[in-house]
Amino acid sequence: MKEEIVIGLEIHIQLMTKAKMFCHCSTDYIGKEPNTNTCPVCLGLPGSLPVLNKKVLEFAIRTAVALNCRINQVSRFHRKNYFYPDLPKAYQISQYDTPLGINGYMEISLTGSKEKHRIGITRVHIEEDAGKLLHEGDITSSSYSLVDYNRCGIPLAEIVTEPDFRSPEEARIFLVKLRSIVQHLGVCDGNMEEGSMRCDANISLRDAKIGALGTKVEIKNMNSFKAVKKALQFEVNRQKKLLAEGEKIVQETKHWDESKNVTISMRSKEEAHDYRYFPEPDLLPIKVDVKMIDKIRKSLPELPEARRKRFIKNYQIPEYDAELLTSSKALGDYYEKTTSLYPNSKVLSNWIMGELMRYLNEEKIEIDKSPISPEKLVEMLKLIDEGVISGKMAKDVFEKMFKTGRDASQIVKESGITQITDENELFEVIDNVIKGNPKSVNDFNEGKEKVLNFLVGQVMRYTKGRAKPDFVFEAIKQRIKK
Numbered sequence: 001m002k003e004e005i006v007i008g009l010e011i012h013i014q015l016m017t018k019a020k021m022f023c024h025c026s027t028d029y030i031g032k033e034p035n036t037n038t039c040p041v042c043l044g045l046p047g048s049l050p051v052l053n054k055k056v057l058e059f060a061i062r063t064a065v066a067l068n069c070r071i072n073q074v075s076r077f078h079r080k081n082y083f084y085p086d087l088p089k090a091y092q093i094s095q096y097d098t099p100l101g102i103n104g105y106m107e108i109s110l111t112g113s114k115e116k117h118r119i120g121i122t123r124v125h126i127e128e129d130a131g132k133l134l135h136e137g138d139i140t141s142s143s144y145s146l147v148d149y150n151r152c153g154i155p156l157a158e159i160v161t162e163p164d165f166r167s168p169e170e171a172r173i174f175l176v177k178l179r180s181i182v183q184h185l186g187v188c189d190g191n192m193e194e195g196s197m198r199c200d201a202n203i204s205l206r207d208a209k210i211g212a213l214g215t216k217v218e219i220k221n222m223n224s225f226k227a228v229k230k231a232l233q234f235e236v237n238r239q240k241k242l243l244a245e246g247e248k249i250v251q252e253t254k255h256w257d258e259s260k261n262v263t264i265s266m267r268s269k270e271e272a273h274d275y276r277y278f279p280e281p282d283l284l285p286i287k288v289d290v291k292m293i294d295k296i297r298k299s300l301p302e303l304p305e306a307r308r309k310r311f312i313k314n315y316q317i318p319e320y321d322a323e324l325l326t327s328s329k330a331l332g333d334y335y336e337k338t339t340s341l342y343p344n345s346k347v348l349s350n351w352i353m354g355e356l357m358r359y360l361n362e363e364k365i366e367i368d369k370s371p372i373s374p375e376k377l378v379e380m381l382k383l384i385d386e387g388v389i390s391g392k393m394a395k396d397v398f399e400k401m402f403k404t405g406r407d408a409s410q411i412v413k414e415s416g417i418t419q420i421t422d423e424n425e426l427f428e429v430i431d432n433v434i435k436g437n438p439k440s441v442n443d444f445n446e447g448k449e450k451v452l453n454f455l456v457g458q459v460m461r462y463t464k465g466r467a468k469p470d471f472v473f474e475a476i477k478q479r480i481k482k
């Protein structure tokens with residue numbers, strides 16, 4: 001059997017409103033004392049009544065419109081009933097058969113490919129978040145758990161895709177793009193590690209010939225783009241192996257264990273009817289008039305796709321660079337700031353995508369918290385242009401800048417690692433090298449031009465890398481040419 005991979009995603013994004021979804025409590029709860037950021041409404045106390053925060057609606061419509069959804073002019077809240085200690089009402093206010101947005105799409109393409117793949121967006125709906133359980137150690141071995149209701153009632157938008165992904169890599173690319181879109185929209189910060197963007201995936205294998213769908217497995221708890229790809233790949237392999245052995249796939253919900261790199265079974269998958277959805281009696285249906293949708297549509301900011309195209313056109317950088325630099329709003333902003341300070345936009349993208357991203361990833365620091373600001377990066381590049389330091393020295397300077405947050409000029413001044421600008425000093429070394437390598441000089445004059453690099457290398461060695469390689473190159477060539 002030739003199997004085709006079928007993946008669908010469900011993504012929750014935390015909407016960045018100031019107040020919670022149905023009460024006046026602040027959404028700024030991270031780091032707050034547990035259970036202090038609550039009120040009778042979000043604690044679900046008897047007699048309290050929810051009132052919809054209009055900003056939540058506006059942010060969700062913005063998201064749905066950006067994902068090319070049709071907005072339902074009347075949508076409704078439903079109660080999704082289930083008991084769990086982090087859900088004090090024993091139901092979650094969500095949307096069921098009439099979500100806010102439906103039938104959208106997003107186009108993606110694999111890195112380096114021009115081919116577009118359209119991913120269907122089934123729906124975008126709004127719902128409230130639950131609290132958080134804190135387990136002593138691990139959920140499976142903990143002897144007790146603590147509950148914090150501060151997160152109860154935080155507004156979420158849930159984005160559900162069609163099962164249109166054909167590989168884990170496609171799912172990863174989609175998520176990167178979605179995160180960038182919601183960041184550009186200003187509706188969500190997209191921080192997966194902190195849980196403001198969460199992703200669940202449904203995955204099954206389909207017989208490519210017959211086309212019948214296989215049994216699907218749901219995976220939860222993937223809190224980085226890398227984890228999503230790894231977890232999905234693990235699950236694809238697991239299902240393929242089972243099918244090859246003639247086993248059946250069990251419909252279940254699995255948990256991705258990042259430390260062990262395996263998916264672990266949590267429970268058999270529940271069906272929608274298990275939740276006994278019914279219309280929320282405490283809230284009126286949501287009516288959205290066409291004017292509001294139009295107004296939001298017109299006020300949408302530049303989105304990553306348009307920004308990418310503009311980067312290619314305005315900054316003359318390759319498609320690959322533009323794609324990467326627009327993969328997060330903050331990264332795009334950083335790049336644009338540097339381009340306003342320095343003329344060579346390709347040199348900028350090289351340094352940002354290379355050294356800067358490498359150190360940021362290693363230290364798990366977000367670009368907007370980078371110890372090297374756009375101004376500092378540009379100051380260092382100017383030192384290279386002025387010949388004060390070489391490109392090679394700059395890498396060491398850059399590392400020191402990253403680790404200490406200090407300016408390039410300070411670091412260069414204190415460590416004395418400037419390039420030799422005195423030409424006579426350089427000529428002396430060059431002449432010594434030429435004298436000491438008569439065979440290489442001969443070889444060069446017999447047409448072996450490559451030995452020049454060897455001679456330049458010798459000069460660099462004697463000067464401890466403080467000579468300007470292109471200057472040395474030309475100087476040696478001039479001196480030994482017959």
Ligand SMILES: [Zn+2]
Pocket residue numbers: 020023024025037038039040041042043153
């Ligand atoms: Zn509250």
